[in-house]
Amino acid sequence: MLDLVIRNGLIVDGSGLPGRHGDVAIKAGKVVAVGGRAGDASRVIDATGKVVAPGFIDPHTHYDAQLCFDPYAFPAIEHGVTTVVPGNCSLSLAPLRIDQRDSFSRMFRLIEEMPEAAFDAGVDWRWGEGFGNWLDALAENIALNVAPLVGHSVLRMYVMGPEAQARAATADEIRAMADVLRTCLDAGAVGLSTSFVDIDETYRPVPSRWAAPAELDALSAVLGERDAILQIVHEFYDTELTIARIEQLADLSLRHGITTTLSPLFHSDANHKGVSRVMGAVEAARARGAAVWPQVQTRPIDISFTLDQRSLMLLTMPSWWKVASIRDHADKVAAVADARDALVAEMNSLAQRPNGGLGAGGFVVRDVVHQRNNDLIGRNIDDIARERGTSHGDTLVDLALDEDLGTWFIRANIGHNNSPVVGDLLAHPYVHVGASDGGAHVGSFSTFGDTGYLFSEFVRGTKSLSLEAAVKKITLDPATIWGLKGRGLLAVGNAADVVVFDAEHIGRGPEIASDDFPGDGVRWIRRQEGVDTVVVNGEVTWSAEGGYAPAARAGEIATRS
Amino acid sequence: MQPLGLRSTFMTERQYVFPQGDDDLASIAARELPDVVDAHQQLRSWNLHLAARRTVGLLPSDIVFIEPPPAR
Numbered sequence: 001m002l003d004l005v006i007r008n009g010l011i012v013d014g015s016g017l018p019g020r021h022g023d024v025a026i027k028a029g030k031v032v033a034v035g036g037r038a039g040d041a042s043r044v045i046d047a048t049g050k051v052v053a054p055g056f057i058d059p060h061t062h063y064d065a066q067l068c069f070d071p072y073a074f075p076a077i078e079h080g081v082t083t084v085v086p087g088n089c090s091l092s093l094a095p096l097r098i099d100q101r102d103s104f105s106r107m108f109r110l111i112e113e114m115p116e117a118a119f120d121a122g123v124d125w126r127w128g129e130g131f132g133n134w135l136d137a138l139a140e141n142i143a144l145n146v147a148p149l150v151g152h153s154v155l156r157m158y159v160m161g162p163e164a165q166a167r168a169a170t171a172d173e174i175r176a177m178a179d180v181l182r183t184c185l186d187a188g189a190v191g192l193s194t195s196f197v198d199i200d201e202t203y204r205p206v207p208s209r210w211a212a213p214a215e216l217d218a219l220s221a222v223l224g225e226r227d228a229i230l231q232i233v234h235e236f237y238d239t240e241l242t243i244a245r246i247e248q249l250a251d252l253s254l255r256h257g258i259t260t261t262l263s264p265l266f267h268s269d270a271n272h273k274g275v276s277r278v279m280g281a282v283e284a285a286r287a288r289g290a291a292v293w294p295q296v297q298t299r300p301i302d303i304s305f306t307l308d309q310r311s312l313m314l315l316t317m318p319s320w321w322k323v324a325s326i327r328d329h330a331d332k333v334a335a336v337a338d339a340r341d342a343l344v345a346e347m348n349s350l351a352q353r354p355n356g357g358l359g360a361g362g363f364v365v366r367d368v369v370h371q372r373n374n375d376l377i378g379r380n381i382d383d384i385a386r387e388r389g390t391s392h393g394d395t396l397v398d399l400a401l402d403e404d405l406g407t408w409f410i411r412a413n414i415g416h417n418n419s420p421v422v423g424d425l426l427a428h429p430y431v432h433v434g435a436s437d438g439g440a441h442v443g444s445f446s447t448f449g450d451t452g453y454l455f456s457e458f459v460r461g462t463k464s465l466s467l468e469a470a471v472k473k474i475t476l477d478p479a480t481i482w483g484l485k486g487r488g489l490l491a492v493g494n495a496a497d498v499v500v501f502d503a504e505h506i507g508r509g510p511e512i513a514s515d516d517f518p519g520d521g522v523r524w525i526r527r528q529e530g531v532d533t534v535v536v537n538g539e540v541t542w543s544a545e546g547g548y549a550p551a552a553r554a555g556e557i558a559t560r561s
Numbered sequence: 562m563q564p565l566g567l568r569s570t571f572m573t574e575r576q577y578v579f580p581q582g583d584d585d586l587a588s589i590a591a592r593e594l595p596d597v598v599d600a601h602q603q604l605r606s607w608n609l610h611l612a613a614r615r616t617v618g619l620l621p622s623d624i625v626f627i628e629p630p631p632a633r
Contacts, residue, residue: 168621196622203616212621213579238610243574244624281574
């Protein structure tokens with residue numbers, strides 16, 4: 001008797017080959033038959049008219065904190081995601097010494113835009129310090145698979161203490177980091193992540209940026225020993241620097257036989273040639289035999305914000321950033337009033353920038369506190385300013401103060417929104433679909449639903465990819481790039497990570513506010529559209545009919561091949 | 562294996578180096594561009610991402626371009 005049979009679906013197995021109708025049979029968490037007619041099972045799911053595919057793999061996430069209090073990484077699973085990679089961009093929860101938790105937490109909360117209350121309430125540090133201990137604690141209570149990275153900044157902190165953020169490492173320290181990295185990889189890490197761009201809450205570059213090339217070279221040698229991957233976040237806003245980093249990664253890939261990936265790569269109409277040049281550099285690296293994978297997200301860039309909290313949107317405006325960083329709300333409101341002239345000037349300056357600023361479209365009022373302001377919802381600040389005869393900055397400050405800083409604004413379609421071009425980029429054989437940032441930037445945008453959007457926008461919409469090619473992009477491709485053993489392909493003997501969905505209706509759903517995180521505050525999420533059933537290691541973990549299975553905890557630490 | 566050099570061996574686009582020791586743009590200019598007039602200012606103009614930095618000096622991981630951007 002089989003445990004589960006998914007009957008009569010269109011099996012799109014992740015290989016990219018044409019789908020075929022038949023059954024998928026599962027026993028003891030593994031796929032035991034693909035195609036044909038399977039025998040009896042304890043549970044049967046009728047997939048007639050639906051696609052049956054491997055579970056989706058999300059290679060760029062920051063679920064590190066969320067997984068401590070939410071084993072489902074809600075709502076990732078209902079979108080079909082069965083494996084996630086946390087620990088990107090140089091930040092992982094381990095290895096970390098007890099006395100470094102505060103400084104790390106400040107860094108993580110700022111860079112990944114995780115609310116302080118949620119982080120502090122949800123991360124209990126029950127595992128102690130070691131990476132293996134963290135994985136053991138995680139494995140006890142996860143409903144999806146986790147393929148974790150070791151953060152380079154954290155590795156430096158662990159070995160160098162406060163000096164990690166002040167200088168290059170000595171030869172002895174590099175050897176010590178290599179030893180610790182080796183231990184982490186042996187415990188189950190799939191690779192190392194590093195950052196060339198991030199800053200902490202005091203504007204100081206994160207520890208990984210203080211590493212000399214010889215340090216990254218030595219750590220990459222360890223990755224080569226263990227067949228592990230190197231992930232970087234590069235200077236993605238600058239074409240020249242991006243190309244230089246691709247060349248650096250190519251060097252490391254060729255020297256140590258490692259796979260490397262950089263994220264994110266965005267397209268904008270203002271920098272179309274730049275993206276073409278970046279892909280030219282990737283192709284040149286590949287021609288030399290180097291494995292360099294740029295990660296491209298599917299969704300356009302939208303950022304929502306209030307003036308009551310630090311936001312990506314305020315990062316380039318020092319006066320706004322300073323005010324938003326004030327913790328006491330009353331003090332913050334008072335500071336907005338006191339610093340009004342400087343705040344207005346900065347905002348007006350931003351509004352006048354031709355690219356990367358507000359430009360046409362500008363900020364739009366997304367939601368209001370007071371009913372009397374309801375008629376402003378959906379309106380552009382520029383339009384309201386013209387109507388009121390005030391400047392852009394004055395209008396925005398007036399409205400925010402009127403609502404005790406609670407007004408939500410959105411800047412939509414900042415870039416990466418030319419779907420035919422983005423579709424071509426996603427379909428490029430050397431592009432790795434990813435960079436969702438799942439679990440991060442929770443107050444700025446939803447990181448959920450990118451997989452559904454791949455199908456709705458780029459399979460059904462622009463037709464940039466076939467159904468089979470799109471499935472491969474988020475299943476077998478990431479499993480191969482990341483070396484995830486026995487995943488990403490519906491084949492006998494592989495893990496039974498399966499998603500059943502309606503190819504005509506799968507999408508990302510509308511972005512909605514949710515207050516489900518511990519502590520106060522709002523995050524943006526999207527609920528699934530068109531997904532029917534999600535199976536993790538043979539266990540039905542979510543279904544449209546039954547929702548989340550409350551006891552489902554079949555997630556595993558995904559190991560490398 | 563040879564030790565990693567302080568410049569990419571895989572140049573397809575534009576030459577760059579990484580800082581050494583207590584380098585600043587002036588010392589890199591003197592070392593890398595000894596025959597260039599006003600090399601420090603040239604280097605600043607080719608590396609605006611570094612010239613505009615306020616909080617710290619050069620970082621060991623910084624990319625420093627030692628030739629101008631390509632004509633586009």
